[in-house]
Amino acid sequence: MNDFDNHDDADFSARRKPVGEPIEAEVVEYLSPAPAFCQDCGTPLEGAFSCRVCAERQQRKAANARARPRETSSITSAVVLYFVLLSSFAILFLDPGNVNLEIAVGILDALIVLIWVVVHRKQVVPLMKLPSNPLWLIAGLATGIVTFLVTHFFLEVVSAAFNVPIIRMTDEYFAAGYTVVIPLLMIVLQPAIVEEFAFRGVIFNVLNDHLTLKEAMLVSACMFAVLHLSPLAFPHTFLIGILAVMMTYRTGSIWPGVLLHGMHNFLVLAEEVWWG
Amino acid sequence: MSVASCPHCGASVSGGSFCGSCGKAVSAGTGGPQIVTGGKIASTGAGARLQSEELAKKARSAATALLAVAILSAIALALLAVLFNQPDLRVDWSIATPMLIGQALVTVIFFGLWIWARQSPLPAAIVGLVLYVSLVALNAFLDPATIAHGIIVKVIIVVVLIRAISAGLQHRQLLEAHGH
Numbered sequence: 001m002n003d004f005d006n007h008d009d010a011d012f013s014a015r016r017k018p019v020g021e022p023i024e025a026e027v028v029e030y031l032s033p034a035p036a037f038c039q040d041c042g043t044p045l046e047g048a049f050s051c052r053v054c055a056e057r058q059q060r061k062a063a064n065a066r067a068r069p070r071e072t073s074s075i076t077s078a079v080v081l082y083f084v085l086l087s088s089f090a091i092l093f094l095d096p097g098n099v100n101l102e103i104a105v106g107i108l109d110a111l112i113v114l115i116w117v118v119v120h121r122k123q124v125v126p127l128m129k130l131p132s133n134p135l136w137l138i139a140g141l142a143t144g145i146v147t148f149l150v151t152h153f154f155l156e157v158v159s160a161a162f163n164v165p166i167i168r169m170t171d172e173y174f175a176a177g178y179t180v181v182i183p184l185l186m187i188v189l190q191p192a193i194v195e196e197f198a199f200r201g202v203i204f205n206v207l208n209d210h211l212t213l214k215e216a217m218l219v220s221a222c223m224f225a226v227l228h229l230s231p232l233a234f235p236h237t238f239l240i241g242i243l244a245v246m247m248t249y250r251t252g253s254i255w256p257g258v259l260l261h262g263m264h265n266f267l268v269l270a271e272e273v274w275w276g
Numbered sequence: 277m278s279v280a281s282c283p284h285c286g287a288s289v290s291g292g293s294f295c296g297s298c299g300k301a302v303s304a305g306t307g308g309p310q311i312v313t314g315g316k317i318a319s320t321g322a323g324a325r326l327q328s329e330e331l332a333k334k335a336r337s338a339a340t341a342l343l344a345v346a347i348l349s350a351i352a353l354a355l356l357a358v359l360f361n362q363p364d365l366r367v368d369w370s371i372a373t374p375m376l377i378g379q380a381l382v383t384v385i386f387f388g389l390w391i392w393a394r395q396s397p398l399p400a401a402i403v404g405l406v407l408y409v410s411l412v413a414l415n416a417f418l419d420p421a422t423i424a425h426g427i428i429v430k431v432i433i434v435v436v437l438i439r440a441i442s443a444g445l446q447h448r449q450l451l452e453a454h455g456h
Contacts, residue, residue, distance in 0.1 A: 037299030039292025042322060044299060075402075075445060082406060086413060093417040162373040207402075210445060215399040222403045226410050231378030234385075 078206040081116050081198060082223050085109060089229065099176045106190045113198045123205040124197065124254075131251035140256035143243055144263025151236035151264070152271070158232060170272045180273060187269050192262035199224045199241065200248040200257050217245045240264060293322070324450055331447035338401035338440030339393035341433050345408055346386035348429075353379040382411065398444030405437040 037044055038051035045051060091105050092098075117124045131137065159166050173183045199220055207216035221241030225234045244257035280302070282289050287297035295302050301322050356379055359365070360372045385407065393400035412430055416423040 035296025039296045042294035042299045164374050219399045226407050231381045
């Protein structure tokens with residue numbers, strides 16, 4: 001005896017339809033019709049059982065997740081770092097020309113950036129490796145020479161055309177009795193390392209989590225140029241910012257940008273000390 | 277799964293935000309339409325479209341703020357040029373020329389940011405905020421009395437730019453959450 005035979009005959013006969021009645025009526029009563037619209041987004045299904053729009057959206061979300069595997073960080077962090085560095089410049093206005101104060105502010109800036117590097121270490125530490133192709137280091141140095149020549153030409157033209165004096169940075173150090181070592185540290189080494197870690201290490205990476213790559217490059221370079229608080233320096237600092245961030249992104253290493261920045265600043269110093 | 281009937285066509289709806297029969301939006305089952313406020317992001321496609329329009333509109337207000345700064349900067353440039361050309365004023369052109377060049381550059385940059393903000397408000401608002409606050413700070417470092425000049429206008433511009441950045445970020449999060 002099979003299971004069918006175990007049904008209570010009285011109950012079964014009560015639910016059974018009379019002979020001759022079309023069976024479709026019962027099917028319609030118990031099954032809901034196939035949906036004509038996606039219940040998640042309202043798009044017409046056009047004969048399909050699953051929504052093409054939702055499926056494509058899921059694919060794009062998965063692609064976005066693959067493209068941005070890093071942890072996202074708050075954009076506020078980048079903006080706050082910028083304004084903290086800007087505020088440290090304010091200290092210099094308390095006593096303009098005091099090189100000891102400049103050295104103290106340089107050390108303070110280094111500590112500030114170190115704090116941000118520690119906070120964003122997951123994004124910054126991978127940039128500390130050398131580029132896979134060492135030629136990028138030479139390219140960084142060569143680009144620094146090019147940016148110096150462009151800057152030199154631009155400032156000479158502006159100075160000659162509008163009778164604008166070009167500010168010398170080393171005179172105050174020598175007047176205070178320092179040898180060339182301190183200007184080398186404060187004009188060449190400190191900005192090259194501290195500013196590169198701040199703008200290409202932290203700010204660019206944070207912005208890149210929220211903006212497109214081009215936008216992040218442009219915004220970080222603009223912030224770098226504006227921080228120098230000199231309209232005449234804006235064009236060439238913006239150029240250095242763009243080139244350094246492109247090198248950092250292309251190589252995955254911060255060092256080509258550091259060498260670019262360092263070489264540019266070294267040539268500015270060398271022009272003042274040895275060629276000027 | 278709770279089964280409800282569509283208020284538009286009467287078909288039974290089991291889950292989802294839209295009726296499978298007529299395609300119209302239905303209540304989420306928690307008491308009618310949801311109000312999406314603060315940092316929350318709309319969960320439905322229709323809600324996301326509405327929220328996206330609202331956030332994009334708020335982000336575009338950055339363009340208005342940047343245009344206002346550009347116009348104010350242009351007026352300041354014109355006033356400086358007129359002032360420096362007064363015949364009875366002895367002007368030190370080694371100071372006046374960099375000031376005029378700097379002011380002209382700032383004007384051009386803010387007009388450029390205004391154009392950029394119409395296409396892409398978020399990055400333009402970030403650069404605009406950074407540049408504007410830096411210029412205000414620079415003036416304040418050189419002459420602390422300038423910080424009180426036009427303080428209400430300065431605060432309004434900064435607030436509009438911060439709100440535009442916030443809206444722009446939320447707009448991008450929304451687009452990303454919905455796979456755009």
